[in-house]
Amino acid sequence: xxxxxxxxxxxxxxxxxxxxxxxxxxxxxxxxxxxxxxxxxxxxxxxxxxxxxxxxxxxxxxxxxxxxxxxxxxxxxxxxxxxxxxxxxxxxxxxxxxxxxxxxxxxxxxxxxxxxxxxxxxxxxxxxxxxxxxxxxxxxxxxxxxxxxxxxxxxxxxxxxxxxxxxxxxxxxxxxxxxxxxxxxxxxxxxxxxxxxxxxxxxxxxxxxxxxxxxxxxxxxxxxxxxxxxxxxxxxxxxxxxxxxxxxxxxxxxxxxxxxxxxxxxxxxxxxxxxxxxxxxxxxxxxxxxxxxxxxxxx
Numbered sequence: 334x335x336x337x338x339x340x341x342x343x344x345x346x347x348x349x350x351x352x353x354x355x356x357x358x359x360x361x362x363x364x365x366x367x368x369x370x371x372x373x374x375x376x377x378x379x380x381x382x383x384x385x386x387x388x389x390x391x392x393x394x395x396x397x398x399x400x401x402x403x404x405x406x407x408x409x410x411x412x413x414x415x416x417x418x419x420x421x422x423x424x425x426x427x428x429x430x431x432x433x434x435x436x437x438x439x440x441x442x443x444x445x446x447x448x449x450x451x452x453x454x455x456x457x458x459x460x461x462x463x464x465x466x467x468x469x470x471x472x473x474x475x476x477x478x479x480x481x482x483x484x485x486x487x488x489x490x491x492x493x494x495x496x497x498x499x500x501x502x503x504x505x506x507x508x509x510x511x512x513x514x515x516x517x518x519x520x521x522x523x524x525x526x527x528x529x530x531x532x533x534x535x536x537x538x539x540x541x542x543x544x545x546x547x548x549x550x551x552x553x554x555x556x557x558x559x560x561x562x563x564x565x566x567x568x569x570x571x572x573x574x575x576x577x578x579x580x581x582x583x584x585x586x587x588x589x590x591x592x593x594x595x596x597x598x599x600x601x602x603x604x605x606x607x608x609x610x611x612x613x614x615x616x617x618x619x620x621x622x623x624x625x626x627x628x629x630x631x632x
Contacts, residue, residue, distance in 0.1 A: 445494035459483040495539030504535040
C-alpha cells in the first residue's frame, strides 16, 4: 500500500506549478521543466516556482532533499549557460551540465556523449563474458545471453540517442559481440551474421523503435490529406513540419515522420492494424539490415 498511498499524497502537486512549468513525475522522482525567451523572466519564474514548491512541501510535511536537487540548462552549441541563481530555504541549488534521469545520462547540449560513455563499459563487460563462454555453449544460448546482457542495455532509451553521431561507438561494439558469437575474425563483415542470428543492427533497431512509437502515438501526427485537400501519392504520408534546428531535425517526431514516409507502400497500408504492422515491419527490416539512416533514406 505504501507506493499507492504516496502517489495519493502527492497527487495535487502538479497543480502548484503547472501555471509556469511542466512537472514530470515518476514515483518519488520529480522534475520541473521550464522555458522562456527572456532571461530575466526565466529567472523570476524559476524562483517563483521553487518558492511555491517549497511552501507546498512545508504544508504537506515534506522536506526537499537539496543534495539531490539540481538545475540544468538546455541550450544549443552556440549558446552559453545563463547565470541563474535559485534558492530554497536560503540555500542555492547547484547548477550542473549533466544528470542521470531514469537511467539516461542527459547533458545540457543533448549530445548523448555522456550517456554513451556510461553504457560502453557495461557493453564491453558483456563482450568479455560472451568471449569467455562462447566455446562451451550452443549458439541459441549465446543469442539468449546477447539479448539479456547486451541488447537490453543497448536499446534502453535508444529512441532518444539513436540518431546521435556518438552511436557509432555502440554499433562497433555490437558488431564485435556478433563476431564473437559466431567465432569470426575481427575484420569480417557482419551483415550476413546479423541476418543469420535474426538480430537488428543498431540503426535498424532504432528505425524499428521509431516506427513503433509513431504507430502507438499516431494521433499526435497529421497526414498530408489533413493539411491540404490535394489528392497526391503522398496523401497518406505524415506532414513534415519545417525546421531549422539540427536538434529538432534529429528528434523523435521529425525523424520519425521522415522514416515513416520512406516506408514501402504496402507497409503504410498496414499501419493502422497494429497487430499486423509490427510483424510485417520486423520481416521487412530483417531482410535489409540497415547500417545507417542515410542507407535507409537512399534505398
